[in-house]
Amino acid sequence: MAEMEGQPEVEPRNQDKMAREREHAEDEWKSWQRGQVRNTLHLVSAAAQWILLLACLIYLGIDSLQPSTSRSDEVPWTHIRYTGKSIKGVAMNLTAEVGSIQIRNGSIMITCDGLYLVSLKGVNLFPDLEEEDSLKLTLWKTDKTTSRALCKQTVQDSGNAVDLTTVLYLFEQDNITLWISANATIEDLSFSLVLLSPFTHCRG
Structure with missing residues (x-):
C-alpha cells in the first residue's frame, strides 16, 4: 500500500x-x-x-x-630682368631669365586662358632727354585681331622707380609686350607673370 x-x-x-x-x-x-x-x-x-x-x-x-594628356602639368610662368636702353615707340626686347612661358622677339606668348598675376618692379629708369619729367611704361596685348593697352605705370623723375602689381585675364595666343614713352636708360627692371587660375584652355 x-x-x-x-x-x-x-x-x-x-x-x-x-x-x-x-x-x-x-x-x-x-x-x-x-x-x-x-x-x-x-x-x-x-x-x-x-x-x-x-x-x-x-x-x-x-x-x-x-593615356597621359598632352597638356603639361607645369604652371605657366616667367621671370624677366632687363637692363639696357629703351627706344620710344619700340617694344622692349624682353628675354626670359627663368620660367616656362616662351618669349619670342620680345613678346610673351600666352598659351593658357586664365587669370595671371603681373608684377613690374624696377629702379633707376632715366630718360635720355632732360625735358622728359616722367616716363610711362605700358603693358600691351596683341591678339589675332586687336591690339590694346592692358595697364600703365608712370615713373616720376623724382623717384625713377616703378612698382606695379595687378591681376589680368589673358587668353591663349595673346602676345604681351612692354613699351616705354621715351628713350631711356633702364637698370634692373624685373617683370614677372604667372598663371593663378586652373587651366581652362591650353595650347599643347
Whole structure:
C-alpha cells in the first residue's frame, strides 16, 4: 500500500526533469542558430569588404593605364630682368631669365586662358632727354585681331622707380609686350607673370 502511495510522486518529478531537458535542448538549438547567423553575417561582411577592395584595385589599375594628356602639368610662368636702353615707340626686347612661358622677339606668348598675376618692379629708369619729367611704361596685348593697352605705370623723375602689381585675364595666343614713352636708360627692371587660375584652355 505504501509503494502505491509513492508512485504518484515519482511521475511528476520525471515530467519536470523531461521538461527541463527539453527546455535546455531548445536553448542550445537557439544558441546554435544564433551562432550560425552571426557566422553568416561575418562571412557576408568579409566578402563585401573584399569585393570593395577588389573594385578599388581595378579602378586604380584602369586609371593608371589611361593615356597621359598632352597638356603639361607645369604652371605657366616667367621671370624677366632687363637692363639696357629703351627706344620710344619700340617694344622692349624682353628675354626670359627663368620660367616656362616662351618669349619670342620680345613678346610673351600666352598659351593658357586664365587669370595671371603681373608684377613690374624696377629702379633707376632715366630718360635720355632732360625735358622728359616722367616716363610711362605700358603693358600691351596683341591678339589675332586687336591690339590694346592692358595697364600703365608712370615713373616720376623724382623717384625713377616703378612698382606695379595687378591681376589680368589673358587668353591663349595673346602676345604681351612692354613699351616705354621715351628713350631711356633702364637698370634692373624685373617683370614677372604667372598663371593663378586652373587651366581652362591650353595650347599643347
